[in-house]
Amino acid sequence: MNTNFVMRASERGYNxxxxxxxxxxxxxxxxxxIVTRHSSFNFGPYQTGRAPFGRMRVFGDETFSGPGCGYNxxxxxxxxxxxxxxxxxxxxxxxxxxxxxxxxxxxxxxxAGSGGxxxxxxxxxxxxxxxxxxIVPDQLMLPPSYVRGHFDALSxxxxxVTLVGNADGALRISxxxxxxxxxxxxxxxxxxxxxSKLHGVYAFVLEGEVGLDGTGLGRRDSTGIWGAEQxxxxxGPQETDLLIVETAA
Amino acid sequence: xxxxxxxxxxxDGCGFLYDEALGLPEHGIAPGTRWxxxxxxxxxxxxxxxxxxxxxxxxxxxxxxxPRILLLDSF
Numbered sequence: 001m002n003t004n005f006v007m008r009a010s011e012r013g014y015n016x017x018x019x020x021x022x023x024x025x026x027x028x029x030x031x032x033x034i035v036t037r038h039s040s041f042n043f044g045p046y047q048t049g050r051a052p053f054g055r056m057r058v059f060g061d062e063t064f065s066g067p068g069c070g071y072n073x074x075x076x077x078x079x080x081x082x083x084x085x086x087x088x089x090x091x092x093x094x095x096x097x098x099x100x101x102x103x104x105x106x107x108x109x110x111x112a113g114s115g116g117x118x119x120x121x122x123x124x125x126x127x128x129x130x131x132x133x134x135i136v137p138d139q140l141m142l143p144p145s146y147v148r149g150h151f152d153a154l155s156x157x158x159x160x161v162t163l164v165g166n167a168d169g170a171l172r173i174s175x176x177x178x179x180x181x182x183x184x185x186x187x188x189x190x191x192x193x194x195x196s197k198l199h200g201v202y203a204f205v206l207e208g209e210v211g212l213d214g215t216g217l218g219r220r221d222s223t224g225i226w227g228a229e230q231x232x233x234x235x236g237p238q239e240t241d242l243l244i245v246e247t248a249a
Numbered sequence: 250x251x252x253x254x255x256x257x258x259x260x261d262g263c264g265f266l267y268d269e270a271l272g273l274p275e276h277g278i279a280p281g282t283r284w285x286x287x288x289x290x291x292x293x294x295x296x297x298x299x300x301x302x303x304x305x306x307x308x309x310x311x312x313x314x315x316p317r318i319l320l321l322d323s324f
Contacts, residue, residue: 027303041310043261044274057261074263074296075260075295075296076258076263077260077264077265077266077295078265079263079264098276112264113311114311136259136306136308137308138308139308139309140257140308140309140310140311141266141311141314143309173269177260207255
């Protein structure tokens, strides 16, 4: 049964991975590189929280600190892994044949399908901060693929933009999931209509303040909503950055 | 004989797929081996995630997969 919830930033899972000791083969960078991950849903070593949401399995708010820090190359199947870079520079390498460097606003969708490896690294001194979203595909063993896009916050100010999903200019993935982003610099109302009442909406406040039927959501707070015909968000008045994942049940 | 339909399970850690119809002969698990008959101590051969963190999946295969179609029910 899918129920609605509000999740405060502090209620998320927290994991810290060092590039030394037992995780040294998995975590790149040395000797003081650290990956931190706030998980909205149960994933990996964090298993005492909320179950995943619809077709989404992972919503990770991650920081790679220290040059060379990140995940060394490792194998996946099936999952569609999306990254949305918020700060710093992410170097992504995959066995589809891409070496990509992503800056704030850039995002990608890597579909591991029948098998693919990837590596996620911060090669710079500045911290790299990204949101990682994992989605189960609608078919098993698809051909592996990689696509990337860019969200321009300036030209899209005060406008909800679909980044991933079935929309003009969005990255297409093989699943009934849509990911959108709104950056606003004024108080505004956003009426969000899911594709159907069977779709769920997970909204995550990257920055600023978002109101929802009298409930205030602050930085890194989030909410999950099922069965709504329309969801009424308000933002601002200060700069607000909101990421919305809509998914089939 | 167990007439229940053969099922598929996906690793929550990396997406590795266990298909009961295919087994994992390269890891000593014969085609047709039921998930329940794999020891609880078994872990994902790709990423080490424990067996209880696999989930049953019902989505179809993409065109061209699986590479070997085994119609075990006809055996």
